[in-house]
Amino acid sequence: MPSIEDLAVVGDLQTAALVDAEGAVDWLCLPRFDSPACFAALLDTPDAGRWSLAPVDGGRCTSRRYLGDTLVLETEWALAGGTVRVVDLMPLRGRYPDVVRIVEGVSGEVAMRGELTVRFDYGRVVPWVRRRGGRLQALAGPDALWLSTAAPLEGRDRSTVSEFTVRAGDRVPFVLTWTPGHDDAPPEVDAERALAETLAGWQEWVDGGERVGGRWADAVTRSLITLRALTHAPTGGIVAAATTSLPEQPGGPRNWDYRYSWLRDSTYTLQALLAAGHTDEAAAWRRWLLRAVAGDPADLQIMYAVDGTRRLPELELDWLAGWEGSTPVRTGNGAAGQLQLDVVGEVLDALHLARAAGLGAHDDAWDLQCAMLDHLEGQWRRPDAGLWEQRGEPRHFVHSKVMAWVAFDRMVRGAREHGLPGPVEHWERVRDTIHAEVMEKGLHEGRLAQSYGSAELDAALLLVPRVGFLPPDHPVVVATVEAVERELTRDGLVLRYRPESSGDGLPGAEGVFLACSFWLVDALHGVGRRDDAVALFERLLGCASDLGLLSEEWDTDGHRQLGNTPQAFSHFGLVVSAVQLAEGRHDRSDAPVGAARAGGARLP
Structure with missing residues (x-):
């Protein structure tokens, strides 16, 4: 094996x-x-x-x-x-x-x-x-x-x-x-002709974008090719990984099917593609996103099949022994039906980014977005399963509340910056109410907490400056970054959360999460610790295979990859971090990444 x-x-x-x-x-x-x-x-x-x-x-x-x-x-x-x-x-x-x-x-x-x-x-x-x-x-x-x-x-x-x-x-x-x-027998394929055409097709796609990432341009290009490989071209959907049930914990039960498209990936997808000038693919992803979320906002899911299929029943394949004995092997994903409040914020953030990048300033889906926001207004005070799709009791996750703030903020800005209709003053009041509640209930000893009333940490808190909830040099952000470094790292790389705080009832621990480690790169860069950010980024490049591929997690004891592969979330993070470090920027999620593009703030 x-x-x-x-x-x-x-x-x-x-x-x-x-x-x-x-x-x-x-x-x-x-x-x-x-x-x-x-x-x-x-x-x-x-x-x-x-x-x-x-x-x-x-x-x-x-x-x-x-x-x-x-x-x-x-x-x-x-x-x-x-x-x-x-x-x-x-x-x-x-x-x-x-x-x-x-x-x-x-x-x-x-x-x-x-x-x-x-x-x-x-x-x-x-x-x-x-x-x-x-x-x-x-x-x-x-x-x-x-x-x-x-x-x-x-x-x-x-x-x-x-x-x-x-x-x-x-x-x-x-x-x-x-x-x-x-069907009858397919036409014969000339292998040599297929080789020549495939080489030319990939090179043409790469040449159609921009070479970005400075001294890390080769790693960025390989990541973009990998993301393209995870794209379902007929629909524009991008799967999270090509595999199912490669474990987060060897020999354990944390084995999930990642062959679907998560709405949560949407902003990172757009930023990574736009950073290298792949606007056609970014536009195709935006169209997929709009098709997926169309309909009653109450029916919004966190993930869909690449063709937009919603029913993804989770099954266990008991005749397969699993990778290194990691069972059960699963197909489908039961998390598709969870309440995860952050997803609306991710979707509206992505669509605002698309407008900022010129992919659709005149937005014919604005009515749908308004309906999604109306639905969120009635939901945001509820506990949910959170970013990590935890299968324990719902909680008031701080990241979920922050993303609810993002949803209202982006709609306010969409109305004001693009002349789109809506009750802007009301949206502003709700936005400000969410912000005040998070700052009142979501802090522990001067830094952000995983959930209301908790002392636990969550790597998703590193995204707070990225989405603009607080500026990167805010004392709460600085304290949160320092706490993550101190309490939520293993061998310098970042855990999603401490396993004992997950509430999912699953035994054992998992590896460090590569995407979260890229988030720490961005956060360190944002607070002005560029040398530390570069050192961590280059350490993460060392977790890639000899072919430049990243899975979901890294085993710091065994010095090997864990989880489904190749992992889109890891490669999105690599592209965004590399471009920001190379260009000396700390770009927010609602701004196209890159010095030549609008938005973002150049660091001193």
């Missing part, structure tokens, strides 16, 4: 495959990010589905890299008898999703072995495999996979094995295509 940092991602802007450092595709859901996996070895054994393609004597690769600023992966083995390379990609999708793997002989002579084990429905369904028209078809119910290659194929123990030898200059392609089970 691979370590999480050993996983590389390739994708076609509708789903993604994870490839380990030994040349195996251990995870792939088809045809969409949240479809059932046909390769689920990542959460069990190879018999749950895997496609390995590597030297017979290979083991772990000698080196690997992405080709330039693309999502095309090269994995290389330098062996005693020669050197061989496997090139992995998913072409930008036509009618069907394809996985293309090309074995390239670099020098000498190398014996290769491929083993294709298809198991539909997360390892549960063994397909009927047969030859059809020169290709291999694996068929079961609604799913079919078609394998095309000139290499020899042989069925063994419910898998398809390919054994062959490559010499310098040889190129042996394999193409795996998914179709609905009832």
